[in-house]
Each structure stands twice: as C-alpha cells, then as structure tokens.
Amino acid sequence: MKSRVLAAMSGGVDSSVAAALLVREGYEVIGVTYKPYVPPQADPFAPPRFGGCCTVGEVEDARRVAMRLGIPHYVLNMSADFEETVIADFIREYARGRTPNPCVRCNQFIKFAALRQKAAELGCDYVATGHYARRVFDESIGKYRLLRGVDDSKDQSYVLYVLTQEQLAHSLFPLGTWRKEETRQFAAEMGWAVAHKPDSQEICFIEDNDYAKFIREREPALAQPGDIVDSAGRVIGKHAGIIHYTIGQRRGLGIASPAPLYVTRIDAARNVIQVGRREELLSSVCHASPVNWIVGEPPATPRAVTCKIRYQARRVNATLTHATEEALRLTFAEPQSAVTPGQSVVVYDGDEVLGGGTICACHDEWSEAVPAA
Amino acid sequence: MTQRIYLDHAATTPVDPEVMEAMRPYFTEKFGNASSPHAFSREARAAIDEARQQVAQLIGAQPDEIVFTSGGTESDNFALIGTAFRWRDKGKRIVISAIEHHAITHTAKFLQREMGFEVVAVPVDKHGVVSPEDVAKQLTDDTVLVSVMMANNEIGTIEPIADIARVVRARGIVFHTDAVQAVGQVPVNVNALGVDLLTLTAHKFYGPKGIGALFIRRGTRMFSLLHGGEQERGRRAGTENVPGIVGLGKACAIAQRDMAASSARLTALRDRLIRGIMERIPDVRLNGHPTERLPNNVHICVKGVAGEVMQMNLDLAGIAVSIGSACTSGALEPSHVLQAIGVPREWVRGPLRLTLGRDNTEEDVDRTVEELARIVTRLQQVRRS
Numbered sequence: 001m002k003s004r005v006l007a008a009m010s011g012g013v014d015s016s017v018a019a020a021l022l023v024r025e026g027y028e029v030i031g032v033t034y035k036p037y038v039p040p041q042a043d044p045f046a047p048p049r050f051g052g053c054c055t056v057g058e059v060e061d062a063r064r065v066a067m068r069l070g071i072p073h074y075v076l077n078m079s080a081d082f083e084e085t086v087i088a089d090f091i092r093e094y095a096r097g098r099t100p101n102p103c104v105r106c107n108q109f110i111k112f113a114a115l116r117q118k119a120a121e122l123g124c125d126y127v128a129t130g131h132y133a134r135r136v137f138d139e140s141i142g143k144y145r146l147l148r149g150v151d152d153s154k155d156q157s158y159v160l161y162v163l164t165q166e167q168l169a170h171s172l173f174p175l176g177t178w179r180k181e182e183t184r185q186f187a188a189e190m191g192w193a194v195a196h197k198p199d200s201q202e203i204c205f206i207e208d209n210d211y212a213k214f215i216r217e218r219e220p221a222l223a224q225p226g227d228i229v230d231s232a233g234r235v236i237g238k239h240a241g242i243i244h245y246t247i248g249q250r251r252g253l254g255i256a257s258p259a260p261l262y263v264t265r266i267d268a269a270r271n272v273i274q275v276g277r278r279e280e281l282l283s284s285v286c287h288a289s290p291v292n293w294i295v296g297e298p299p300a301t302p303r304a305v306t307c308k309i310r311y312q313a314r315r316v317n318a319t320l321t322h323a324t325e326e327a328l329r330l331t332f333a334e335p336q337s338a339v340t341p342g343q344s345v346v347v348y349d350g351d352e353v354l355g356g357g358t359i360c361a362c363h364d365e366w367s368e369a370v371p372a373a
Numbered sequence: 374m375t376q377r378i379y380l381d382h383a384a385t386t387p388v389d390p391e392v393m394e395a396m397r398p399y400f401t402e403k404f405g406n407a408s409s410p411h412a413f414s415r416e417a418r419a420a421i422d423e424a425r426q427q428v429a430q431l432i433g434a435q436p437d438e439i440v441f442t443s444g445g446t447e448s449d450n451f452a453l454i455g456t457a458f459r460w461r462d463k464g465k466r467i468v469i470s471a472i473e474h475h476a477i478t479h480t481a482k483f484l485q486r487e488m489g490f491e492v493v494a495v496p497v498d499k500h501g502v503v504s505p506e507d508v509a510k511q512l513t514d515d516t517v518l519v520s521v522m523m524a525n526n527e528i529g530t531i532e533p534i535a536d537i538a539r540v541v542r543a544r545g546i547v548f549h550t551d552a553v554q555a556v557g558q559v560p561v562n563v564n565a566l567g568v569d570l571l572t573l574t575a576h577k578f579y580g581p582k583g584i585g586a587l588f589i590r591r592g593t594r595m596f597s598l599l600h601g602g603e604q605e606r607g608r609r610a611g612t613e614n615v616p617g618i619v620g621l622g623k624a625c626a627i628a629q630r631d632m633a634a635s636s637a638r639l640t641a642l643r644d645r646l647i648r649g650i651m652e653r654i655p656d657v658r659l660n661g662h663p664t665e666r667l668p669n670n671v672h673i674c675v676k677g678v679a680g681e682v683m684q685m686n687l688d689l690a691g692i693a694v695s696i697g698s699a700c701t702s703g704a705l706e707p708s709h710v711l712q713a714i715g716v717p718r719e720w721v722r723g724p725l726r727l728t729l730g731r732d733n734t735e736e737d738v739d740r741t742v743e744e745l746a747r748i749v750t751r752l753q754q755v756r757r758s
Contacts, residue, residue, distance in 0.1 A: 030689065074685055120755045121682045122689065 004028040005126045005172060006119035008111055009066065009073070011058030013194045014130030014175055016065040017183045020190065021174040022128055023069050030122060031066035031073040033059050034115060036082040036106065037205035061194050068192070078114055085109035087205065094215055095222050097268030098342025099246045101159075101311065102203055108162040116170060126172045133157040133353075134176035135168055144168040146294045146353040151179040158311050161346045161356035162292045212244045226271035228255065231264070231280060239273045242266050248281055248338030262338075282335040285364055286318075288345050288357030289327035298323035299354055305330075306348045309339050309359065320347055320354075328357050377691045378737045382577075382669055382730035383526055383554060384695055388620070389579040395623040396581065399616040407613050408604065417615045424622025431625040432571065433562035434588050440605045441618050444585035445553040447598070448572035449476035449520075451587050451609070452549040455595035456518045456570070457484050460547075464515025466491045470503045470532075471713040472525050474551055478709070481520075495521075500662040501530035501714045509540040516546050523552035523561065523571075527697050527710045527726060528661030529670025531559065538567035547593060553577055553585075557628040558667055559636065569593045575617070579731075580624030584617030635731055639668040642729050642738055646671050649742035654749050658720060660711065669729040674711070674720040678752050683725055686748040692741055695726045 007019035009031045022029045059075055066073030086105045093100035111129060119127050132149030133156050143165055149155040163171065175183060187195035202209045216223045223241035230236050237255040239245065244252070249263040253275060262281055265274040286309065293299070301323050306315040307330055316336065322329035330345065339345075339362035346356035399420060405413030407421055425436045442448045457467060469481055471494040484490040495507045503521050512519070519541045524531045534550050541548040549570035555561055556571075557578025563571055570593065574585035589595070589608070601610030650657055656676035675683065680696035687694050697708045707721040716724075727741065 072689060076681075117755075118682065121679075121752055122685055123751065 002026045002028065003125040004030065004123055005128050006115065006122060006124040007031050007071075007128045008115060008130075009033050009062040010130070010200075011061035011065075011194065012130065012200060013187050013192075013197055014132075014183060016062070016130070016192060016194050017178075017186050018128055018130040018174040019065065019071070020069055020186070022172065023071060025174075029069070029071045029128075030124060031062065031069070031071050032076055032115070032118070033062040033073070034076040034078045034110070035059075036078055036110060037087070038077060038079045061197075065192060065194060068190070076115075076118060078110055081114040082106070082110055082205075085114075090211075091215055091219055091222070093342045094211075094243045095219070095268065096342075097242050097266035099340045100342045101344050102205075103159045103311070104162055104344050107159055112163055112167040112171060116167065119170070126170050128172040128174060130175055131156040131160060131173050132175050132178070132180070133160050133173050135171060135173055141295065143295045147176070148348070148351045148353065149173075149176050149178075154180045157353045158308055158344070158346045158356075161294070161344065161353050163294070164292070165294075165296050168294070212241075215243045216241070224271055226273070228253065228273045228275055231274065231276045236275070242268055242271060242273060245273050247340040266341075278337075281337045283337075283339040283362035284332055284335045285362070286330045286332070286336070286339050286345055286359055287327065287361040287364075288330075288359050291323075291326065291328050291355060291357030293323070293325075293355035294353055298325060298328075303349075305354065306350075307332075307356075308346045308348070309336055310343045315348060318347075323355075328355075375691055378693065378733070378741060380692060380694045380727040380729060380733065380737070380741060383529075383667075383726065383728035385576045385582065386579045386730055387732075388576075388581050389624065389627055391627060392580055392620045392623045396616040396620040399619050403615075405615075407615060408602065417613070420615060420619050420622075421613055424618045424625075427622035427625045427629075428573075428586055431561070431629050432556065432573070432588060433564050435591065437606075438563075438588055438591055440587045440589055440608050441613065441621070442585050442587055442609060443583055443614070444576070445474075445551065445572055445574035446476040448574070448585050448587040449474070449551055450480050451598045452570045452572060452595075453477065453480045453484065453518065453520060455598055456547050456549070457488065457490055459595045460517035461488070461490075464513070464517045465489060466493065466513055466516040468493045468495060468508065468511045468516055468519045470495050470521045471497055472501055472503075472527075472530075472710045473520065473522055474526055474553070477520055477522070477551055497530075497713050499714055500665075501525055501528050501660075501710065502662060502665070503532050503537060505533060505536040505540050508537050512541065512544050512546060516544070518547050518549060520549040520551065523550045523555040523566075524559070524667050525661070525710060526554050527708060527724075528672045528714065529554075529666040529728075530662040531555065531665045531667065534566045534568065542567060542569070547595075554667060557624065557632075558639075558669065560632065563588055563590065570595075575621040575624050578624055578628050581617050581620040584614055584621045586621065631731075636668045639729050639731070642733060642735065643668060643671055645735060646727060646729070646738045646742065649738065650745065653742050653746040655753075657749075658716075660714065660716065660724070667728075671727040671729075673725050673727075674716055675723040675725065675749055676720050677756065678723045678749060680722060680724040682752060683723070683745070683748055686752075687741075687744060690744045690748075692744055694741075695728070696724050697726060 005027045007029050009015045063073050086102050090100050090102050116127050132154040134147040136145050138145050148157045184195050206214045222243050227235045228237035228239050245263045261275040264276040264280045301320050303320045305320045307318045308315050317333035318330045341359050343359050344356050345359050347354045403416045405417040407417040425439050428439045429436045481492040485492045493511050497503050521537050523534050538548045547569045550568050551572045553574050556573040569590045571588040576582040599610045658674050660672045684696045711721050
C-alpha cells in the first residue's frame with residue numbers, strides 16, 4: 001500500500017482535484033478541512049457567511065467531494081494556532097505601517113507546520129495541497145527544489161517560498177504540472193459542483209475585503225487620525241488612521257490636487273501618511289528580512305535573477321546583490337512602483353524559486369532605519 | 374477493511390428491526406392524521422394511545438402524563454421555558470447543575486439574557502455527583518425550577534435524583550430531570566424518583582430520531598412551547614409524528630423487556646473495557662463515578678494527547694468513538710463537564726468517550742484496547758520527535 005496522505009481540502013476546485021489525483025495514484029488519502037478562523041460568536045439568526053475559506057459552504061463542499069471520493073474527511077478547528085501566528089502578526093504589521101501577506105504566514109505556520117503535525121499524528125507521511133507549484137528532488141545536492149507551476153497564470157510558488165527542506169520533504173503538490181482549465185475540466189468530468197466555483201481572491205478571514213474594519217474592531221487604538229504630508233513634509237490633509245492605507249494607494253485620500261496623489265510612505269512612529277506624485281513611488285532597490293532560501297543556504301551574489309514584489313505582480317529582472325541567512329538586497333533592472341514593506345519579495349532563477357523575504361525597505365537609506373522584524 | 378466497531382451509543386443507536394417493523398405501516402397504509410374524524414385517523418389515534426401507554430409503563434407514569442415532542446432538546450426547552458414563563462411572577466431564579474447538557478445550559482442562558490432570570494449552577498464533586506445539600510443551599514423563595522440531569526452524557530455519572538427531588542419538592546419548587554441518557558438503560562420510575570418533569574428521547578435506546586417525550590406530573594402547571602392545534606391535549610401543538618411515536622413506544626416496550634439482561638451484559642463489557650484500558654494505556658484516567666455510572670459508559674482522559682487526534686485515528690482504524698458529547702465536537706474549549714469535575718490541565722484536552730451497545734462483543738472491546746494502545750504509543754512518539 002502507498003503512503004497515507006493528509007489532503008488539505010478547502011472546498012475549492014483545486015484542492016478537490018488534488019485529493020482526487022492522489023486517490024487515483026493509490027495513496028491512502030485523508031481529507032481535512034481546517035477552520036483557520038472562527039469569527040466571534042455572532043447572532044445565530046444573522047445570515048450565515050457563505051464563500052471564503054472558513055465558512056459553512058466551504059466545509060460542506062469539501063465534505064461532499066470527500067464523500068464522492070470515498071475518503072474520510074475531518075474538520076479541524078485550527079483557530080487558536082491561526083490567531084497566534086497569522087492574525088496577531090497581521091495586526092502587528094499594520095500597526096507598524098506595513099502591508100502583510102497573511103497567506104504566506106498561513107503556509108509557513110499552519111498548512112505546512114501545525115497541519116503537518118496533525119498529519120504526523122494521523123500517521124500521514126505527507127500534507128498535500130492544491131497549490132500550482134512543483135517540488136523536485138535534486139539528487140546532485142540531495143535536496144528539494146521548488147519550481148513554479150507549469151500554468152504561468154496560476155503559479156502559486158510565490159506563497160511557498162517560506163518552506164524549509166523538512167517541510168518540502170513532507171509536501172505534495174499534485175497540481176504542479178496541471179493547467180487551471182484542466183483542473184476545472186477534471187472536476188466537471190467528475191460531475192462536481194465545485195468545478196465552476198470562482199477562485200478565491202480575498203484574505204480568507206476578512207469579510208468584504210475590509211481589512212481596516214477587521215483591525216479596527218480588534219484594536220480600536222490603531223485607528224488614530226493623523227496628518228497627511230507631502231514629500232516636503234507640509235501637512236496637506238488628515239487621515240483616518242494608518243491602517244486604512246497601503247503604499248501606492250490613490251483613492252480615499254480626500255485631498256484636492258492638480259496631479260493625482262499616491263501614498264508613498266507610512267510612518268507608524270509619527271502616525272503620518274506621506275503622499276506624492278506617481279514617480280515618487282518608484283524604487284530601484286529592495287531590502288528584505290527575514291528571508292528563507294529553499295535549498296537551505298543563500299545563493300552566491302551577485303546573481304542575475306527575476307523577482308516578484310507582490311503576489312499579483314509580474315516577475316521582473318533584477319540582480320541579487322546581497323544574500324545571507326538573515327537578509328537580501330535586490331537591484332531592479334527597471335525601477336519598480338509601490339514596493340511595499342510587509343509584502344514578500346520572491347526570487348527566481350528561471351522556473352526555480354530560490355527563496356525570498358519580507359520587504360523591509362525600498363530605498364537604501366531606509367534600510368538602516370527600519371528594524372528587522 | 375476489517376469489521377467496523379461502533380462505540381458511540383451515547384450519541385445515538387441504530388433502530389431496532391422490531392421498532393422499524395412496528396413503524397413501517399404508519400408511513401404508508403396507516404398514514405392518517407390522528408385528529409381527523411374517520412377510520413384512517415382512528416388507526417393513527419389508536420397507535421398513539423398504545424405508544425403513550427408503553428412510554429408511561431417504562432417510567433412508571435400515567436399515560437396522560439406523557440407529552441410527545443421532537444426529542445430531548447425540545448423536551449428540555451419545554452420544561453425550562455414552559456415552567457419559567459408560567460411562574461415568572463412568583464420568582465425568577467432557576468437552579469441547574471454545572472454539568473447539564475447544552476439543551477439545558479443554553480436554554481437557561483437564554484432565559485437569563487432575554488427574560489431576566491437568575492441562573493445558578495450547582496457544582497459537582499470530582500466524580501460529577503451533585504449533592505442534594507448543595508442544591509438545598511441554593512433554593513430560595515423566588516426559585517421556580519430546579520433541573521438536574523439523571524445521568525451525564527459525557528462521563529456517565531448517575532445522579533442521586535430521588536434525594537435531590539426530595540429537597541426541591543419539599544420547598545414546593547418544580548423539579549425537572551433530563552433523563553435522556555438514563556431511560557432505556559437503567560430503571561427509571563418517576564414516582565420513586567419524585568420528579569415533576571422528565572425528558573426522554575427514543576434514539577438513545579434503539580428508537581428513531583426526532584421523537585421524544587416530556588413527562589409532566591399531573592397537577593404540574595406550566596405553559597406550552599408550541600401553540601396551535603389541540604394535539605397532546607393542547608400541550609404540544611402540531612400534527613403528531615405517528616411513525617415516530619409508534620417507534621418510541623415500541624422501543625420503550627423492548628427496553629422494559631430486555632433491560633435487566635442487557636444491563637448486566639453491558640456492565641461486564643464496560644468493566645472489561647475499563648480494565649483493558651487501565652492495563653494497556655500509559656497515563657490514563659477514568660472520569661466519572663467508579664460504580665454509579667451508566668452500564669455502557671467509559672470516559673477517559675489520556676495525558677498530553679489530544680482527544681480529537683485519538684478519535685480520528687480510531688476512526689481510521691474503523692472504530693467509532695467520541696471525544697465528549699457529540700454536540701460539541703470541534704469546539705476548542707475543554708468540555709464544561711471536565712472542567713466542573715476538575716480534570717487537571719494536562720489531561721483535559723485528551724478526552725475519549727466509548728459507549729457500548731447491545732451489538733458489541735468482547736472481541737470489539739479487546740480490539741479497541743489494542744488499537745488505542747497502539748495509537749497512544751505512536752502519538753507519544755510523534756510528540757517527542
């Protein structure tokens with residue numbers, strides 16, 4: 001008998017098909033839907049939330065697919081771990097004036113850590129997910145490499161750059177060689193309703209994508225109004241609290257100006273939002289810390305690479321000028337707009353993910369001032 | 374795959390084939406509405422009368438003291454809300470125990486939050502026993518209702534209901550017991566117990582789901598929960614669930630017939646299971662009363678191991694158990710029952726409830742002990758690595 005695998009099933013089409021492929025390959029598959037976030041007990045007569053990865057509908061969809069596959073399915077409440085490692089950090093980062101990526105941390109601490117622990121306790125050798133990414137064992141160095149999914153438009157290797165060799169050794173990504181249309185086609189042929197479900201876009205624990213409301217409700221103190229200043233430091237308006245802003249934001253500033261204004265800097269210590277013209281958003285370098293290198297050690301520098309400064313960004317050419325166990329520095333071939341502290345920058349060589357880190361500065365002169373996380 | 378083993382009879386039981394047979398005609402040819410004026414109706418009416426007799430007989434009540442409901446939760450809501458509303462001008466204090474089922478605690482909380490009742494929970498000892506003296510201490514002139522369960526659904530402890538009822542009724546206060554886990558398993562006699570109200574449900578003793586009853590002692594004054602037609606003499610409106618009622622009646626009759634033998638057999642199996650677990654599993658404790666417990670209940674905590682994970686591993690091995698009450702599985706908070714009996718922190722997250730039924734065998738028990746020993750050993754290794 002092949003090994004036992006814990007398949008993380010969100011109720012979406014990708015993880016459902018991933019589970020089906022493992023069953024087809026002869027693995028003993030155990031489906032698990034975990035609840036990352038259980039909203040504070042609300043009025044039971046309020047309309048239930050459907051859609052989003054911790055809602056009633058998703059659990060039911062996952063359970064239905066597991067039933068059809070003839071595999072056991074469990075629902076795990078992981079909200080305590082999630083609260084501690086993802087949500088607390090999410091709020092802390094906004095409080096520091098940064099824009100975090102909770103999905104990266106969820107992979108790092110929940111899916112491939114807390115869930116991996118559950119998998120071991122259930123006698124599973126692997127955790128499988130529906131990520132579009134490939135894991136390849138390189139015999140020459142005796143280590144796993146992480147490659148982009150073959151479907152360029154769906155590649156999700158970005159959110160996996162935090163994985164360690166130990167985590168990769170116990171992970172399976174059955175959809176790494178699939179294209180999204182093939183996945184949907186497969187689900188449709190299986191006759192599953194999830195075949196036509198839209199992709200999830202938003203942060204799973206936040207309703208209506210209103211993250212400022214989420215933070216405000218938990219930490220009202222973080223919604224302190226303050227000044228909006230221009231590049232010269234002149235006060236030109238008022239803001240409603242730094243948590244409402246992100247680098248590159250144009251809307252909602254409430255300032256009349258001949259040229260459009262963008263948020264160029266968030267200064268949490270002084271509770272100030274700085275705005276400027278579009279050109280002022282450009283950066284030619286990027287510092288990141290902490291970092292993770294997939295093969296376990298930093299690459300030699302300088303090295304010509306490509307990089308992605310946020311999940312939805314394109315990969316762009318850059319030179320990795322500095323790479324250690326703690327930090328990295330990249331010089332972009334072309335200046336990049338809205339390089340945002342708190343987001344992850346992921347470094348690629350062709351299809352391979354070398355590693356990445358949390359952006360801490362987008363100008364060399366800032367890197368001294370910004371403490372490493 | 375080897376034969377599956379079902380050890381979750383406190384959650385629910387399979388319907389007895391005899392019960393199923395008795396119910397069958399009332400879905401199809403004998404489908405009449407018991408309240409209509411014709412032969413179809415009379416068949417249904419007669420079946421309900423017969424079932425009411427059977428239920429009354431099992432618990433030593435009069436037939437007119439039995440009101441059919443949709444099950445344990447409705448009966449508990451009916452008892453609490455119906456009594457509280459009826460007597461709200463007399464007083465607004467309700468006394469319950471610390472280890473009641475959520476059908477009681479959440480209903481009491483509702484009365485507290487929305488109707489201004491004061492709800493007091495009497496603590497229990499380390500075995501989960503409610504002392505009549507502790508209840509007596511909580512009784513005041515404005516106390517309108519006391520509700521203490523007959524047998525706990527998690528740890529299986531059987532409460533001294535007769536003694537508690539005595540002190541409560543001596544003060545002229547209505548006394549209710551949720552006997553969902555007890556009825557059909559151990560002898561229950563409403564007069565020997567001296568209760569005013571008693572909740573029972575069919576699916577815990579080989580009857581169908583969705584049907585139960587509330588015993589209401591003659592002369593007990595309360596309000597209805599469901600209003601509408603004159604069914605159940607105006608005490609519970611709604612067209613009768615005739616097949617369900619017939620099934621409940623039949624299940625009561627069978628329980629009465631087989632109880633002595635089945636209880637002795639289950640007790641022996643239970644003690645074999647407890648012995649096996651105590652011998653084979655390291656760092657394990659038995660919860661609930663050592664002797665005053667349901668004949669089918671084994672409840673343990675394993676130190677430093679998550680109950681949920683043991684339960685899933687047993688499930689993967691084809692053995693169905695529970696980590697507490699079926700109704701709260703998945704909750705993060707340790708069970709209020711385990712907190713009430715003072716299970717220490719390192720143990721409280723490792724509960725496992727194994728509840729036997731009449732189809733279980735000694736082989737089932739032995740295989741369960743083997744599997745559990747294997748699983749716990751492995752989990753302790755995984756945790757160390």
